[in-house]
Amino acid sequence: MIRDWRARALILALAVSAAHAQPGEPPIEPSAEPSEPPSEQPSEEGPAEASEAPSSDPPPFADPIPEPERLPDTAIEAHRTPFDTLVDRAIGRTSRPVRYDWRKATVEVGLSGALPAELNNFQSWRAGAFARVPVSGLLLGVEASYVWVYGTDSTDRLALTPYRQPGRPDRIEVDLTLAFPLAEGIVTAWPGWFPSAELVLQSHLDVRYLLYTGAFDGYDFTDTARALFSGSLSDRDLANLESDRLPGMQIDRGRYAILAGLGADLYFQSGLFFSHKLLVAVPLLAAATESELYVWLELHLLTGISF
Numbered sequence: 001m002i003r004d005w006r007a008r009a010l011i012l013a014l015a016v017s018a019a020h021a022q023p024g025e026p027p028i029e030p031s032a033e034p035s036e037p038p039s040e041q042p043s044e045e046g047p048a049e050a051s052e053a054p055s056s057d058p059p060p061f062a063d064p065i066p067e068p069e070r071l072p073d074t075a076i077e078a079h080r081t082p083f084d085t086l087v088d089r090a091i092g093r094t095s096r097p098v099r100y101d102w103r104k105a106t107v108e109v110g111l112s113g114a115l116p117a118e119l120n121n122f123q124s125w126r127a128g129a130f131a132r133v134p135v136s137g138l139l140l141g142v143e144a145s146y147v148w149v150y151g152t153d154s155t156d157r158l159a160l161t162p163y164r165q166p167g168r169p170d171r172i173e174v175d176l177t178l179a180f181p182l183a184e185g186i187v188t189a190w191p192g193w194f195p196s197a198e199l200v201l202q203s204h205l206d207v208r209y210l211l212y213t214g215a216f217d218g219y220d221f222t223d224t225a226r227a228l229f230s231g232s233l234s235d236r237d238l239a240n241l242e243s244d245r246l247p248g249m250q251i252d253r254g255r256y257a258i259l260a261g262l263g264a265d266l267y268f269q270s271g272l273f274f275s276h277k278l279l280v281a282v283p284l285l286a287a288a289t290e291s292e293l294y295v296w297l298e299l300h301l302l303t304g305i306s307f
Contacts, residue, residue: 084099084101099186099198099269100197100198100267100268100269100271100306101198102134102139102198102200102265102267102273102306103134103137104134105134105271105306105307106133106307107131107132107133107306107307108131108132108133108134108139108141108273108304108305108306108307109129109130109131109132109304109305109307110129110130110273110302110303110304110305111127111128111129111130111302111303111304112126112127112128112129112130112143112145112300112301112302113125113126113127113300113301113302114126114127114145114298114299114300114301115298115299116147116296116297116298117296117297117298117299118167118168118293118296119293119295119296119297120165120166120167120293121152121154121155121158121165121248122149122150122151122152122155122165122167122246122249123149123150123151123152124147124148124149124150124168125147125148125150126145126146126147126148126173126298127145127146128143128144128145128146128173129143129144129145130142130143130144130175130177130302130304131143132177132179137181138178138179138180138181139177139178139179139181139202140177140178141176141177141178141179142174142175142176142177143174143175143177143206144172144173144174144175145172145173145175146170146171146172146173147168147170147171147172147173148170149167149168149169149170149171149246150246151246151247151248155246155247155248155249156247156248157248158247158248159247159248163248164248164249164250165248165249165250166249166250166251166252166292166293167246167249167250167251167252167293168210168251168252168293169212169241169244169245169246169249169251170244171210171211171212172210172211172212172213173208173209173210173211174208174209174211175206175207175208175209176206176207177204177205177206178204178205178206179202179203179204179263179265180202180203180204180205181200181201181202182201182202182203183200183201184198184199184200184201185198185199186198186199187199195268195269197266197267197268197269198266198267198268199264199265199266199267200264200265200266200267201262201263201264202262202263202264202265202277203260203261203262203263204259204260204261204262204263204277204279205258205259205260206258206259206260206279207256207257207258208256208257208258208259209255209256210254210255210256210257211228212233212237212241212244214240214241214243214244215227215233215237215240215241216240217240218240230255231254231255231256231285231288231289231290232253232254232255232288232289232290232291233251233253233254233255238251238253250292252291252292252293253289253290253291253292254285254286254289254290254291254292254293255289256285256289257281257285257289257291258281258282258284258285259279259280259281259282259298260279260280260282261277261278261279261280262277262278263275263276263277263278263300264276264277267306270305271305271306271307272303272304272305272306273303273304273305273306274301274302274303275300275301275302275303275304276299276300276301276302277299277300277302278297278298278299278300279297279298279300280295280296280297280298281293281294281295281296281297281298283295
């Protein structure tokens with residue numbers, strides 16, 4: 001009975017395997033005993049090579065494509081209008097431009113007055129005339145002035161003592177001036193009826209020559225020429241200026257000086273302008289000119305017209 005059961009099971013297994021067998025595969029031969037599952041034997045050829053699959057690694061970066069050089073667009077340059085031109089143009093029929101372009105002027109002439117403060121007890125007043133010419137955005141000029149010097153109560157009392165204070169008697173001063181604009185623009189003033197104007201903030205540099213006419217008494221042409229270009233007054237010059245010296249004054253020997261400072265010019269549309277500048281003496285030439293007046297101040301007021 002047991003054999004009949006085993007035979008029936010074997011026949012059923014053969015029938016099932018034959019039904020699922022692929023064409024071309026040999027049928028499973030019957031065996032008296034159930035076969036054990038075949039053990040996996042290592043292949044002599046090694047493991048089967050994996051099928052080529054798309055790699056997950058990112059592809060190597062290609063060389064970046066250079067961007068084309070961008071040239072500036074000059075197509076509209078012919079249609080651009082400078083801001084200065086826009087300001088100068090009239091807006092409407094009754095408008096008038098308020099900006100004055102001093103750079104286009106031929107020459108500027110005017111009068112100047114100054115109050116020198118030489119840090120001593122003498123009182124000085126200065127008045128003269130000047131001319132300026134615009135050159136490459138700068139103002140180059142020349143100024144000639146006369147300086148009057150007066151004594152004070154302090155100098156009168158100082159004259160009663162054997163002490164003397166460095167100072168300069170009456171003289172002529174010739175300045176070579178240079179003005180460099182720092183900022184400018186159109187401004188309105190108070191009161192409202194005062195016209196708008198062009199305000200220019202400038203830095204100033206002056207090189208000054210001091211001329212004492214009384215120092216050349218008894219000089220011939222050669223001595224006069226030598227004294228004019230000398231950096232300091234000689235003993236003979238001081239002797240000739242003794243009569244011009246104020247009580248309590250010791251005449252300073254310096255003939256040249258350098259001054260620097262700031263100022264502002266106010267231009268109106270007609271070309272009329274008013275200016276002021278505050279200058280400070282820079283003692284760069286004091287040692288070379290034997291000057292004892294190292295530092296002093298000057299407040300300048302100027303007015304003129306630009307053509």
